[in-house]
Amino acid sequence: MRIALDAMGGDRAPSEIVAGAVEAVREHGREIVLVGRRPVIEEELARQGASDSRLSVVDALEVVSMDESPVASYRTKKDSSIAVGLRLLRDREVQGFVSAGNSGAIMTAALFILGRIEGIERPALATVFPTLLGKCLLIDVGANAECKPHYLAQFGLMGSVYMERVFGCQSPKVGLLSNGEEDSKGNQLVQEARPLLRGAPLRFVGNVEGKDIPFGLADVVVCDGFTGNVVLKLAEGIGEMFFQMLREELTRNVLSQAAAAVLRPSFRRIAKRLDYQEYGGAPLLGVNGVCSIAHGRSSAKAICNAIRVTIQAAEGGLVQAIAERAAELERVPKVKGG
Amino acid sequence: MRIALDAMGGDRAPSEIVAGAVEAVREHGREIVLVGRRPVIEEELARQGASDSRLSVVDALEVVSMDESPVASYRTKKDSSIAVGLRLLRDREVQGFVSAGNSGAIMTAALFILGRIEGIERPALATVFPTLLGKCLLIDVGANAECKPHYLAQFGLMGSVYMERVFGCQSPKVGLLSNGEEDSKGNQLVQEARPLLRGAPLRFVGNVEGKDIPFGLADVVVCDGFTGNVVLKLAEGIGEMFFQMLREELTRNVLSQAAAAVLRPSFRRIAKRLDYQEYGGAPLLGVNGVCSIAHGRSSAKAICNAIRVTIQAAEGGLVQAIAERAAELERVPKVKGG
Numbered sequence: 001m002r003i004a005l006d007a008m009g010g011d012r013a014p015s016e017i018v019a020g021a022v023e024a025v026r027e028h029g030r031e032i033v034l035v036g037r038r039p040v041i042e043e044e045l046a047r048q049g050a051s052d053s054r055l056s057v058v059d060a061l062e063v064v065s066m067d068e069s070p071v072a073s074y075r076t077k078k079d080s081s082i083a084v085g086l087r088l089l090r091d092r093e094v095q096g097f098v099s100a101g102n103s104g105a106i107m108t109a110a111l112f113i114l115g116r117i118e119g120i121e122r123p124a125l126a127t128v129f130p131t132l133l134g135k136c137l138l139i140d141v142g143a144n145a146e147c148k149p150h151y152l153a154q155f156g157l158m159g160s161v162y163m164e165r166v167f168g169c170q171s172p173k174v175g176l177l178s179n180g181e182e183d184s185k186g187n188q189l190v191q192e193a194r195p196l197l198r199g200a201p202l203r204f205v206g207n208v209e210g211k212d213i214p215f216g217l218a219d220v221v222v223c224d225g226f227t228g229n230v231v232l233k234l235a236e237g238i239g240e241m242f243f244q245m246l247r248e249e250l251t252r253n254v255l256s257q258a259a260a261a262v263l264r265p266s267f268r269r270i271a272k273r274l275d276y277q278e279y280g281g282a283p284l285l286g287v288n289g290v291c292s293i294a295h296g297r298s299s300a301k302a303i304c305n306a307i308r309v310t311i312q313a314a315e316g317g318l319v320q321a322i323a324e325r326a327a328e329l330e331r332v333p334k335v336k337g338g
Numbered sequence: 339m340r341i342a343l344d345a346m347g348g349d350r351a352p353s354e355i356v357a358g359a360v361e362a363v364r365e366h367g368r369e370i371v372l373v374g375r376r377p378v379i380e381e382e383l384a385r386q387g388a389s390d391s392r393l394s395v396v397d398a399l400e401v402v403s404m405d406e407s408p409v410a411s412y413r414t415k416k417d418s419s420i421a422v423g424l425r426l427l428r429d430r431e432v433q434g435f436v437s438a439g440n441s442g443a444i445m446t447a448a449l450f451i452l453g454r455i456e457g458i459e460r461p462a463l464a465t466v467f468p469t470l471l472g473k474c475l476l477i478d479v480g481a482n483a484e485c486k487p488h489y490l491a492q493f494g495l496m497g498s499v500y501m502e503r504v505f506g507c508q509s510p511k512v513g514l515l516s517n518g519e520e521d522s523k524g525n526q527l528v529q530e531a532r533p534l535l536r537g538a539p540l541r542f543v544g545n546v547e548g549k550d551i552p553f554g555l556a557d558v559v560v561c562d563g564f565t566g567n568v569v570l571k572l573a574e575g576i577g578e579m580f581f582q583m584l585r586e587e588l589t590r591n592v593l594s595q596a597a598a599a600v601l602r603p604s605f606r607r608i609a610k611r612l613d614y615q616e617y618g619g620a621p622l623l624g625v626n627g628v629c630s631i632a633h634g635r636s637s638a639k640a641i642c643n644a645i646r647v648t649i650q651a652a653e654g655g656l657v658q659a660i661a662e663r664a665a666e667l668e669r670v671p672k673v674k675g676g
Contacts, residue, residue: 179567237548
């Protein structure tokens with residue numbers, strides 16, 4: 001099992017990325033191929049005193065910046081660390097690819113280089129969301145701002161397989177994000193997607209509302225990529241707002257500072273439960289290969305976690321399982337209307 | 339200044355509603371007309387020992403339940419507390435209407451009874467969202483699951499007028515909720531709405547992301563009612579999740595309980611900043627009359643706050659100001675495309 005890691009992608013590349021790789025080989029014991037500018041990576045490895053034989057480097061001459069146009073970067077930078085890493089995956093040199101780089105560029109390149117799994121029309125980006133009961137997977141969180149109803153059924157199916165294969169969730173409950181629980185609720189997309197999800201080979205629990213996500217009413221929450229992106233970023237913002245308010249309050253005076261010191265382990269545990277870095281990045285599902293996109297601000301810990309879930313997905317046969325389930329979905333007779 | 343209050347609407351009606359009215363006449367010194375079943379209301383007033391001459395009752399024989407179909411309830415219950423209260427508003431017997439009842443039924447009845455403000459095609463439900471800097475108004479949060487681009491421009495305009503007239507916000511910053519800040523981002527609706535907002539008589543600041551809402555980057559955040567409803571309920575759910583996690587942690591042992599006791603005032607202040615009940619319900623904007631929908635779970639305090647902002651909106655000339663601004667919007671030459 002070898003995983004390719006884009007050493008040049010992310011706001012804190014290459015230092016945090018390389019540090020994450022060092023941590024990952026130590027913790028997970030698989031080989032990591034660092035992809036990017038060889039001199040930069042080797043210098044960073046030397047600086048960190050890393051000399052593990054399970055760490056290797058594959059040279060990639062170009063770097064895609066965080067704000068570059070996805071399509072233009074794919075066309076003009078054939079030797080970017082993203083493209084080289086994805087070609088290693090396509091050619092089975094590695095079994096998974098992780099990058100904290102420009103997510104649009106990764107999605108575009110993955111689509112062109114790896115191609116789609118048969119039966120999946122649009123790859124989708126999924127992300128793990130902390131809940132009171134554990135976690136749920138939100139899909140799509142940004143790959144497809146505009147969706148057709150049957151994409152949503154495919155998202156539900158891919159999310160379901162992911163929760164089974166990576167987190168061992170038995171028969172995950174799949175909910176459709178809507179503006180009300182009742183079947184009469186939803187915009188046109190949701191109204192049309194509901195019967196398709198109901199007919200799909202997955203455990204559909206109907207509409208879920210925004211508040212049902214943190215309460216853990218579904219293991220997989222399906223939505224279009226526009227709504228999912230808003231949800232993801234809102235949750236991030238609310239979490240930061242909360243901790244900011246807490247910080248302001250807990251530093252008001254000596255007494256509150258003392259009490260806060262006592263409660264520090266408690267606050268740390270809450271922060272850990274809510275921390276996206278714990279959950280290992282966002283899997284890009286539906287492409288022909290195991291590919292994870294880590295947050296642009298990823299620390300070494302976040303990279304290490306992203307590598308862990310990528311290994312789990314590859315070892316769990318994620319791509320093959322999605323392909324089999326998509327074939328089942330295609331055999332389901334198409335339901336028209338409600 | 340008289341405000342009609344639906345005494346029968348909400349999960350905690352009539353007791354909390356009547357208690358809210360009693361509190362409101364004491365605090366805000368205006369007259370409140372309690373609308374609903376006279377015997378029930380009078381009994382409740384007697385039970386609460388309320389005998390303020392500024393409290394009166396208007397009889398309404400029927401009650402719309404929380405899960406009734408909006409259109410059916412409007413057609414079959416012409417004498418519901420909602421319909422009677424809205425007719426008082428239409429006939430200028432009162433200057434505002436507040437209900438914690440079935441929001442769909444209120445919106446439908448308001449549209450039929452009050453009609454729309456000229457130049458506004460779709461009334462929208464707005465809600466105040468707490469931010470690190472204070473508050474912002476999110477519009478639409480559920481009146482229109484499916485929107486056309488020019489509705490969003492009208493929502494921005496109405497939200498802008500509301501923030502000016504009710505909260506004294508000078509030249510409110512209006513943002514368009516999207517899946518990225520760049521102009522290239524957005525679904526088709528957002529792409530088409532952006533130039534219309536840019537050309538509208540308001541201070542448009544471009545796209546905002548989910549995380550920008552709690553950070554207070556805009557005073558008014560415009561979105562379709564499907565997305566807004568998801569955002570609103572997600573925020574509610576995340577807030578509850580957070581306090582639930584906090585409760586679990588702070589009751590772990592005697593030491594943490596003691597520290598938590600010291601910090602109780604701090605936690606209370608945070609809860610108050612995040613409490614929707616402080617912000618006075620959701621204004622229904624675009625109908626010909628000042629109409630506020632309070633949360634179904636509203637307490638007396640929430641009702642009292644909803645009455646306060648309804649008074650502010652009526653005294654601030656909200657409806658007239660929206661009509662004038664909508665006329666300006668209509669004079670703006672229509673921009674096609676980008």
